[in-house]
Amino acid sequence: MTTSNTGTGDVDPAVREELARLRDSIDNIDAAVVHMLAERFKCTQQVGRLKAVHQLPPADPAREARQIERLRALAESAKLDPAFAEKLLNFIIAEVIRHHERIAEDALTSNGTSEP
Secondary structure (H helix, E strand, O other), X not given: OOEOOOOOOOEOHHHHHHHHHHHHHHHHHHHHHHHHHHHHHHXXXXXXXXXXXXXXXXXXXXXXXXXXXXXXXXXXHOOOOHHHHHHHHXXXXXXXXXXXXXXXXXXXXXXXXXXX
């Protein structure tokens, strides 16, 4: 399989086909990642409501540290850069904490202004 260097965009049909196949797989994986994140956030919303009802803090640094260590180990075994995995998890954790804070604020507001 070769490509043309003429700059006209002429690409060997076999290369074009392989690119399309790989890109289709990437698109499928991206869709799966989005759906998995949506499911994860549904669970963390439930955790946030439970924490709010029981007046627990939105963040749990000990759990977060365990999760980061666990994810780094999983990343290493999957041949994924552990630093990248940690950055991704930190981003997700920050968003979860933001959601938990909002849920707690909403719980306080609704408890003070409406019926239980």
